[in-house]
Amino acid sequence: MDYSGTNVQEAGVDEADIVKTDGRRIFAMSAGHLVVVDAARREVLGSVLLPVGESAELFLAEDGLLAIQQSSGGGGNPPQAVIHRIDVRDGVPKIAETLRVEGNYVSARSIGGVARVMVRSRPADDFPFVHPAGPDSETVAEEANRAAMLATTLEDWLPAYSHTSPGSATAEGLLPPCGQVHAPTVFSGFGVTTVLSVPVAGAIDPTAATSVLAPGETVYASTRSMYVSTATWIDPAADEAGDIDWDQFAAEFRTNLHRFDISDPAGAVYTASGSVPGEIHNQFALSEHAGHLRVVTTTGEWNASESWVRVLAESDGRLVEVGSVGDIGRGERVQSVRFAGDIGYVVTFRQIDPFYTIDLSNPAAPAVVGELKIPGFSSYLHALDEGLVLGVGFDADEDGFVTGAKVSLFDVSDLAEPQEVSVWTAPGGWNEIGWDHRAFLWWAPERVAVIPVTADREWSGAVVLQIADDALREAGRIVHLAVSAAQTSCRRLNETDVIGPVDMTEADLGARVVELIVQTPETAIIVACEPGEEPIAGFQCEVGEFSESEEESLRKRISYTTSEELWACLPPAVSEVPLRQIVRSIVVGDDLWTLSHPYERYRDGSTEGLLQVNGLKTLEFLDAVDI
Template identity: 35%
Template sequence: MKTLIRTVVAGAALATAISACTSAPEGTAPTKQRLPAIRLVSYNGCDDMLAGLREHAAGNVSQWGFGGAMPMFMTREKSASADAAPEHSTTNTHEAGVDEPDLVKTDGNRVITVTGGTLRIIDTATRKVTGSLKLTKANEPAYAPADLLVSGDRALVLFRGGDIMYKGFAPVGQTRYLLVDLAGAEPKLLGTIKPQGTYVDARMVGSTVRLVTRSQPDITFPQPKENASEAEMKKANEAAVRQAPLTAWLPKIEITDAAGTVTKKAVDCARVSHPADYTGTSLLTVHTIDLAQGLTDAGTDPISLAADGDTVYGTGQSLYVTSNPRWWWPVPMAAVEDTPQAPATEPDPAEPSPSAKVTLSPEPTPTAPPEETEVHRFDISKAGPPSYVASGKVPGRLLNQYSLSEYEGNLRVATTLNSADQKTSASSVYVLKADTLDKVGEVGGLGEGERIYSVRFIGPVGYCVTFKQVDPLYTLDLRDPAAPKVTGELKITGYSAYLHPGNDGRLIGIGQEASDKGRTLGTQISLFDVSNPASPRRLSQMFQKDSGSEAEWDPHAFLYWPKTGLSVVPLNTYSEKNEEIGAMVLKIDDTAVTKLGMIKHPVQKQKDATYQPSIQRAMVIGDSIWTVSTDGVQVNDMNTLAEQAYIPLH
């Protein structure tokens, strides 16, 4: 199931911010919103910055504070061994040439992964671990989740800290980035970066990494006096905000080099910008690290903006950070006995939060804030810190980064907009001019009463799947940015949660089959013929009853090898009669999806119990399939699927 990293903000904490907002009448369909363009504006010095942040933050603080907690690179010469690397797959990414953090990386000669807080290097020729480095401290849990970016002999390990749940893991430690040298006999730590705030995401082009974090102002609010009214509590919090120093907002960063020397810095106020309309309760910071150069005197060259963000999309020239509206349930604060937590799965918009314990209350329900997504674009085409280009807004909520696509000077954005009562919805695709983020065109009316489950833009064509009971796959003609249009629609049961380009005129979908009532039944892999945009059709379907795949919510888990059509999908069945955990190996050609077999890792023992490890990733290296679980890495023959080696990771 999809784990979300979102902050739940209770209704009363939003009351101040939403008092001037209007929404569609209850029970009516969402209407198009005319949204003002937003631009980032530099502050006129530190005093102006402090005054602006105080004023805006004071206007958005409530008696409860700021609401819930934030959910929340000299180029090296290629070595001879690198040139002789066997043919291999890489991380499944959104855009070619833009790498994304993942739990495993390979250059064909090495497999690098971090599990249990330890980085390990596996030689693909000997199929043995040749080096390891413990990265977590004694007081940190061994299961601390981490992602990797690798360029040459340098790796950047990204530990996600904070008070959020990530992919089912409990909250762990601080956000930190570790630079590791992979060149020696054993990997060596070159430095540690601890930014203030929570890690959002990162992208790497060449050897240059851009990392996005977000932070709240460091303000301690006074303890409420006994029997204080909500108005008195709010007034006291406003006073605390208006007295807070500039340092409360400026994001801090701590850098420790290989010798253990610690340098502490803060983002210079001259490097902080703001939109015309902002809350002052959140700052986004973009850090830049060239892995080839390592840590320099410039540190991470951070720049910040007074805005929020939760989705990152990157091309070779641009970095986009977008801010979705917070999940909102119309429940007065007085009616909530337990503080709501971020939902473990994407909630049905028609259903209340399962995590809030609610009692009946005669208090009026506050009006929901309008759903709108802010988009900020940065130019990353040059070395050094990125430069701001433009900002804009679109109505509705993004699904993920695949809802965004830059093409020929325009940004396409797909969103779902819910009605005020969350009972009706519709989806649209907006086309924005990339240099200004002003709207050029739009096409709406997709999936009335449904929401977006997957999006894929491929050149001038777009594909969008919406779902509630059946799955309309829409094809979109985006050749004319000013007049995008729907050209075809295919209705089938179930849905595709991830869409992947196949051969010419083919589209691969990974998702769930469902009954005609909309109840999910198990994993399905679909092959669509989209060569005629006016008449998309499904050519083949592979259905595995009572099962789910991580690839449904994390595209990094899907392997597609275009050369042969080989595909690998992690699969967990959950039927009482048929429990099967492993990876399903498929052949996807121009006409059919064919199951070739299953790969399973050895059963593991834990105290008095045994378990079957879940496979999370798959790679092609030479003539073998390499699969990765938290317990080990296994190598299987690509043609026969016979096991060739198993490398334990503990």
Template identity: 30%
Template sequence: MKKIAIFGLSILAFAGMLIIPGCSAGEVKDPVSGLPVFASEEALVSAFTQAQARGYSGGYYAKEGIMPPVLAPVAGAANAASDAAYSGTNIQVAGVDEADIVKTDGKYVYVVSGSTIYIVQAFPADTAKIIAQIAITGFTPRELFVDGDRLAVFGSTYSTGGDPGYPTILPADVKGGIAIMPYPVQSGLVSVKLYDIKDRSNPKLLKSIDIEGSYLTSRKIGADVYFVVNSYPRYAQTKPTAADLIPAYRETVGDAKPGNFQPIAGYNQIGYIPPVQAASFLTIASMSMTDANREVGKTVIAGSGENVYASLDSLYVAQTSWPAYTGIGEVVTDNTQNTVVTKFSLKGGNATFAATGKVKGHILNQFAMDEFNGYFRIATTISGYVNSRDTSTNNIYVLDSSMKDAGALEDVAPGESIYAVRFMGKRAYMVTFLHVDPLFVIDLSQPASPKILGKLKIPGYSDYLEPYDETHLIGIGHEVDPSIDAGLIHTENAVYYTAIQGVKLSLFDVSDVANPIEVYKEVIGDRGTETIVGDDHKALLFDKQSGLLVLPVTVAQLKPGQPKNQQGEYIFQGAYVYNLTLKSGFALKGKVTHYDSTDVFQKSGMYFYGGPAEITRSLYIGDVLYTVSQSRLQLNDLGNLATLKVLPFGQK
């Protein structure tokens, strides 16, 4: 069993966000990627322990730190198990699936609810029923993938020193001979479980993978799954070894007793981007959904990640980096905020370091990144308060396949911030906001010279953009009435927070790139109305062929005569179901809720915090709409939205 000693106060909470440069290491390179790796255990230990000590002294920032609508598998595809068309997860890139809390293969629906995975025989609707439940003690499932007769579940668990091969804290040597009694380390683990579901009613566990750290995200390309893990070292006071700091890993076959933890990689297999970035570890792990015997791929570098974008051939991990602050009283002269992007090549089910690049500013989310024709495009905001500027600005940078600067469009919409962005081939569409909603149409056909083609300014903003077709975009965000409490705001071109009103759906026509227009809009509810789509794109269901658009909404409504600057009272939570066409715009077909009465809303007033009946996902199979909450799977007729069946979760 590995043993480590107490190191005093730890600042691991900062390590994932803010990267600390460590010491230099010997220049030894990986023969495949060409990335420098640690030359010795001493080099790795020195870099990481110095970074930890530096962080505790106040060095929380780094000078060079790492820091058409698509439905997967295919919207409207016919399944071999049934002839009905069905929807998939709303994803960013065609062919690159994203794990989610619900998946369907056109006959079965797989749902994560609480600590249980439910397998539902969902089609046809009249025979729908829950046929299996997977519940594992100490394991919390988060999301999943389905590929044929295989189910992969991503979740979390904890491990302690009681587990074989896992470290136990020993008393540190202190003056006076006083020491703290030994106690086990408790550390978060990313746990991945692969099941054989050929018999849907009797899933069989094939493999379990445990990696010390926190789960960031995952992607599936074909049968290959890639998942990203951030890990934070367990520091020791007295001579830690590399094995003490490197993330622990174990793999278990079937239902066998878990084996010993081992370091996920040797010191000379861990890469770094000079100078050594040594506050945490970033692991890109990979496995096959169809070949349970294939070795799990593990690429480990010193660093961490915040946002991930993946194409069919590459995976990009973005991390914000900050200027260094080395001590109390120091005046920081360079406080530039940057985003460092590390590119990994995806081939043969393995991820290999390819290149790294750096741009000014920070990014909003995964949709701020894109790859097209060998170029990487990224949209950023440089915050004025961070960079001692008079105002914030927005930018689009283009990098080549080696992540070298190729082109830039800078200083867009001074004073505003990016609220949404979507790259579509040779164009980008970017929404910024402060007073009104400027939708920028940006030409990227010449990577060296991006340029603005046109813009539209309308009240409100979109915080999510969904392609409708090559010349139309759907915007989802909020309506804004700039006149509300206008006298209370003293910043030019800004609005008071009470000006933000109900949820707004927009359809933009960008066929005339110089003059984009909002052809249709729909406003839901009053001030306080929200949808999770802006923060969670997988909550949106849109199928252009049928015109079906479904999104979860929590609706607040003002009382008659109540001023618009006040918060409305909550009256509804559920799915708004629309038919969207270029001819008629947004036509509300109806609403679906999992709340059996309105009592919860009457009691909540202006303070509704959701609950297990809150709808967060929707999908369709054939002519049936399936909505998902933590409490149940509900089936409604797509034609008239009549309830066909309710399948409660949590019942044996």
């Protein structure tokens, strides 16, 4: 059975998420619980409350699952990244072992069933550093600070861990082993970033870790490398004393990059560091291809900003620049980036959206090939086949004020002349794809994109866009209400309950009810209830009272028993019902599943979730599962 996975940046590199599926089961986070749903029967198989009690990001491989949580600490306890290995063989999840590491969870990737989990920790912050009063005292201050460093212990620098499993004693210690702690070739400030290598379906080995002295921020991974960025270090004492020239700081801002080799499943190996001028927008500003790292940065402040594409190669423990191209989006900031082989796409924005195409076939001489200026901007780019790129973002007026959500289809078959060939907009709407690309779904077999959209509390759900003949067509919308059709024991009628004959006139009552069942399922829901059963809670429902001739007409067109009563139920007005925001979409066979959480609340799996099932091709409502 075909099914979709998490929307990821690189093929073959899975990213942790709040929902996963293997085509048979769906694993989702809801109110701190990991819930397992049978996709065929559309029912909950089991759940487990994760000890931290908040959300988690998941990896799935075979019958093993990793859940990664963040504990905020408190009460004198430091924050911890928490990794649970969960056995899901029989559908009822059981925590098999737990690893707690002092610090903050940054991000994770999984290649070939091995997860690489990145944790950032900070050393003790009470080092007795001194600052020189002037040039004559620099040597004295340096010697004093060196002595302060030599007086520290490993406990001051490395994160502590505890490892527990049922029936075994808790193991404790420091991570990683001393031989796996590295000083970067480019100073990146105080802090330690640790990469843990954890089999998704195997036992956790706390010693399978390596660290670099750098406080990690943005993470990117290919199938062979994992990179983490750090920003220019700011001296806290100088900041507190007001000794920093912030204009100069912005002009000289640099991003440091650190590479880990992750080709060996047994563990990551730190190999090199480098530095580039400017700041990166997000993980999509980084891409490794044919042994080179491509980096998109923006330098300078708004009025004097400029973006660059730089190509780096590893040499003697350093990431060194081998080629670059600038003069991209002067006076603007990068909003989205996507690389596809030797081609790069960059979107900048201030008042209009310049969409740039970059030729990277020669790493030593990357070049801007084409530029397209259009209103609004794309905050996420998705490269399709046949020379097409989909851009998800926002529309804007001529002054640069955002006016709503926008989806653009770009024809990039001629890199020198990119064209916006089709547009879909939702005035007053917005989406979070630019902040969390995992909310986007592209299902290539049907050539459909599913995009969560909210429009000024008037409508919240997901729009399904189909691409055909180089054009966007809205195939339909999916909405989750706080009251769902799952809240009834009655039988909901759908197309499978419609029977012949087909030659009845439209004047027949049976034909009119069939029209309600088939053509307007989002506004009128027809249910068949046994005596004493309640129709849909929270909906406006009326029971059908039919004459004998009307009953005869209905039974010729609709399958329901003589003991059942037909009810027509209308959902309450959206303004009367708390909206739910769709945060994820997945495909399992012929079904489109969407996960929602309450509107204007945390949508990371820490609140109650609802899984809804619609037909992939018809978008007809099929079922809903409260999780």
